[in-house]
Amino acid sequence: MKKLLTALLVVAMVLGLATVAFAADFSDTKDLGKDAQASISKLSGLEIINGYPDGTFKPGNSITRAEFAKIATIAGGMGASADVLQNSPSQYTDVAASQWYTGYINLASSQGWVKGYPDGTFRPNSQITYAEVITVLVRLLGYNDNLPGPWPVDYIAKAGALDFTKNVSFNANAPATRGDVAVMADATLDCAVVNWDNDKEDFVYKQNKDYTLLDDSFDSAINEDYQVTGVTYDKGAWYINVSDVTDKYEKADELPGKIELAKNCVLSNAALPIDLGSKIVDILYNDDDEVATYIEVTSTTVKVDGEDWKVTKEYTKDGKDYVSQYEIDGDKYDVADWAEIEVEVFDKDGYYTAYINSDDEVYKVSAANKLTPAIVEEYDDGELTVKDEGNYGDYKEIEKIDFEDDDVLIKKAGKFVDPEELEENDIIYVEEKYGFDYYIEVAGSLNKTGNLDAVKSNSIRIDRTWYDLADLCLISDDAGDTFADYAAGNLDDSDDETITYFLNKANQVCYIITSEVGDSNKIYGVVTDLGYRITKSGNMVTDITVLTAEGTEVDYDVDTSEVEFYMPKDGLDEEFLEELYFVKFAVNDDNEIDSLTILSNDDPDDDTINGGNDDNNRVKVNDVWYKVTDKTVVFNGAGKVDDAEVVKNADFIDWADGKGKGASAYVQISGTEIEYVYLNETKAISGADADYALILSNYTKGGDYWVEIDVRGDSLDYELKGNARPTVDAIYDYSISSSKFSGDPVFDPDDNRLTALADKKDVVESIVDSVYCYKVQDVDRSANAVKVNNEWLYADDNVVIYDYTDYYADGDDPEYASSIRSISKGDYIVYAGAKDEVELFIIVTNIEFAAK
Structure with a gap:
């Protein structure tokens, strides 16, 4: 442990913790722009301006005239000389000898950088204004009152010409903030230094246009565009190996290939020295001490x-x-x-x-490395144990690490830490690196959760995003106590449940904890099937299939020994529970229904729909307006079990404003908002005339076939009706009934009849029934029309457009196009529907280059 603690001490010094200069430690600069953060880091590295002991920079705070005199003196390269003048008397009546600021004010005044007031005072504790800051910064470059124009216009104009105020918005008479001062001072350091030439009566370069204030004031020099090729820790110091990646800049002296970082080196845009690997950086190098004092990462x-x-x-x-x-x-x-x-x-x-x-x-x-990291069980009394070692790096050595004698470096949450900070379920990568026997990187903790939407043989979808499974994927079904290798079928009982997971460096799922079935909750839905057992007293309901708010049918067993039925509606009782009844129920720890309330039968006449308003998402029920929210769920029994569905809220509102006026319904209301609606309308409640979908993928879920489709840019999932799997990347005319997908193919991009036309310049042949392919002659976007074969095609108000241009060019996925603006003259298109009401446009440009 002695070796490890020594390393941590040195690391802390490298990070500037002793000087509060490390940019990443400023807790209040993270919301600033990248350039502003870099400026603050750079000036901190040069010790021109520092942070506060509490780890903040306070970029919005003002600066006093005395504080800025110190900033100007150090930026001018005369900080050491100011120390000599600290005990000297001042020319100002309000600047006493031996104050912390006396030497800085005396030195800055002697150089003509700052001036006092006509009454002989300096007012050291007064706030300095933007006009005064800009004046001093311009004077640091060698300019003086020979600038044309009255003060402060003369100095502000010169600052504008030099571009060091372009990233700052200011009122000249307002107090300057620390953040803006840092940005302007940083820009000033990169400006050329000048002198006044009496003979020429003009300002001339002190040496040349590339000789900057930074060159003039500091022994260090900014060396730009070096790539970090290695990072090592050796004998109490951090080193980086670098190579010059460009001759874009003329460098008087090339940096050595291996550079030591100063104990208080400031890193901008990097948290730790080990984060510099492979990055391109600018380096502030002190030739006298032969160390880097400031490093800014310029690559992304x-x-x-x-x-x-x-x-x-x-x-x-x-x-x-x-x-x-x-x-x-x-x-x-x-x-x-x-x-x-x-x-x-x-x-x-x-x-x-x-x-x-x-x-x-x-x-x-x-x-990225595709291997699986280890997961921590605990660190206790010098010993590290893991729940699983994974297969990354030195995984077989993890539990053999001797924290007393081995050189160990641990990174967690952007900093180097002691092993006592390792916690249960930390995910760790362990390897020999950076000059240490063991480098332990804590990549995170196994605590991220998401809804498991779908499962394929080698991938799963979480919160509607597909992830590959790692070759070594580990799964736990006991709340993360133990893990085993993932196998097909492990997630069959976890559909639509919350899982906990972790992604490896290759963005693959490598750890999974399945959720535990437990807490009872109220579930609303429409009964679509019933199972019975015959008893002496009659039929007993043993299982129920319910269309739930998610639009899926779920089977539930009934706890026949404990179940309680509730019938708040007159005329209903448990013996008459039937299909298309609307119910709510709770389940026990075994996922069995233990209480069920019948809310409405298949003739819901409790409430009356009086109207709808889609401008503010309201529906009138029993002559009172109520809000339809994102949480509102609308069920429609649709007259028969196979057609039961969950209706889109927007379609429900439109229907309520038209055909639905006067319809009967069951409506559950909370305050001014609608929670649930149950209808049993045989006519479809839909806002779209044409139902076209792009097939994204097929998969299995709980032993059933499912399909992922794109409908107008939205990804949706449905169980298939039947076993016929639709063609991926094809477009189908589809329908949803009982929450199941069925449809007929309208367009297949790999149809031989389509690709056979690849060499033809004007395609006019029928491709499939009522689907045609043409070359676009003109487009009238104002009329929503496309001209082909000397005829205009007019798009339906609800036209669906998909673009296969990149599909034929590069094999990319087809994309939904939101308007006819995506179609251009010279494109190839396929369309479906009548010429005066086209329902579907498909852009197939590049098909002539297809090699299908």
């Missing part, structure tokens, strides 16, 4: 699945193929001219990181 990263990567341009050199441009998640990035990245085939199931420089160029690509 993009992480996406392999299926979202494409090589769009490449070249050949010395017999090898290299990338010159990528398309990543729809955006194109050139490859930096100094980077040589060989062409590779991206694994669609992989997860990749692109490293991007400040010019938005890719300079490195890396694939």
Whole structure:
């Protein structure tokens, strides 16, 4: 443990904890812009302006004239000289000798950077204004009152010309804030230093246009565009290995390949030294001490699945193929001219990181590790035990780590910590790294939850997002006490339940905890099937199938020994529980119904619908207006069990405003809001004339076949009616009954009759029944019309449009298009419906290049 604690002490010093200079530790700067945070970090590293002992920077606080005299003196490179003048008398009547600020005010006054008032005072504790700050900063560069114009216009104009006020909005007479001062002072450091030339009667460069205030005031120099190729800890200090990635800047002296970080080195845009790996950085290097005092990360990263990567341009050199441009998640990035990245085939199931420089160029690509980390059971008295070791890194050594004698570094929540901070269910990656025997990275805790929507053989969908399963995926059915290898069928009983999960570095699910069935809750729904057992006294209901608020049918057993029936409506009793009755019920710990209330029968005449208003989402019930909210659920028995459905709220409101006026219903109201509605209308309650859907995927759930579809850009899931699985990427004319999907194919992008027309310039043949393909001659967006074959096609008000352009070009998924603006002259389109009321447009541009 001695070695570990020594390392932690040094780490704390590296992070600037002793000087409160570390940018990432300022608890109140995280909401500032990236540039402002970088400026604060840089000035902290140069000790021009510091934070407060409580770990804050207080960017909104004002600054006194005395405080800014110190800032100006240090920025001007004369901080040490100010110390000599601290005990000297001042020319100002209100600046006494030996005050902390006396030397700074004396020095800044002697250089002409600051001035007092006509009454002989300096007013050290008064707030300094933006006009005064800008004046002093411009004077630091060598400018003086020879600037044209009255004060402060002369200095503010020069500051504007030098661009160091462009990122600050200010009132010249208002008190300047610490955050804005940091931004302006940082920009001033990068401006050229000048002198007044009496002969030329103008300001001239002190050396040249590239000789800045930073060069003039500090022994350090900013060295730009270095890539960190390695990070190590050795003999009480952190080191980085770097390489110069560009000759864009002329550097008087190249940095050494291995650089020591100063004990109080400030890192901007990085939390810890180990976070610098592979990044491009600017380095403030002190030649005298041969250490880096400030490092700013200027590169960024993009992480996406392999299926979202494409090589769009490449070249050949010395017999090898290299990338010159990528398309990543729809955006194109050139490859930096100094980077040589060989062409590779991206694994669609992989997860990749692109490293991007400040010019938005890719300079490195890396694939994420797909292995599974370990999960902590506990750390106690120098011993670490795990619930499962996973298969990453030194996983077999985890429980053998000797925290007393081994060099161990632990990172958790953005900082280095003692092993006592390891907790149950921490997810850890363990390996030999950075010069330590063991580096333990706590990637998080197994506590993220989500709804399990669907399961495939090698992937699951959580909260409507699909995730691949790791090769080693571990699952627990005992609240996380123990874990076993995941196997097919492990999640059959967890459909639509909340699970706890964790993603590995490749964005794959590697840990799962299934939820425990337990707490009773009230469930509302429509009875769609009943199971009976014959007894001496008659038929006894033993199981019930219910259409629930989620739009799915769920089977429940009845606890026949304990069940209680409630019939608040006259004329109903348990012996007459039938299909299409609207009920609410509770379940016990075994998921059996133990109480059931019949709310309405299949002829709901409790309430009357009087109207609807979609402008403010209201429906009139019994001549009183009530609000329809996101939590409102509308059931429609639809006259028969197979057609029972959950109705969209918007469709219900439209129906209530039209055909639904005067209809009978059961309506449950809470205050001014509608909670539940039960109807039994045989005519469909729908707001759409045409029902077209794009098939996204097929999967199984609880042994049944399910389909994921796209309807006007929304992803929806339904159980299939029957076993015929629809074709993925095809468009179907569909219907939903009893919460089950059925439909007929309207368009199949791989239809041989369609791809056979690839070489034709004007396609006029019928592709499938009532579906046609043409080349667009013109588009009239104001009329919602497209001209093909010398005729105008007019879109229906509820037209559905899908774009297959990239599907034929690159194999990308088809996309929903919200309007006819997506169609252009020269496109190829398929349409369905009458010419004066087209219901469906499909953009198939690039089909002539398809190789199907």
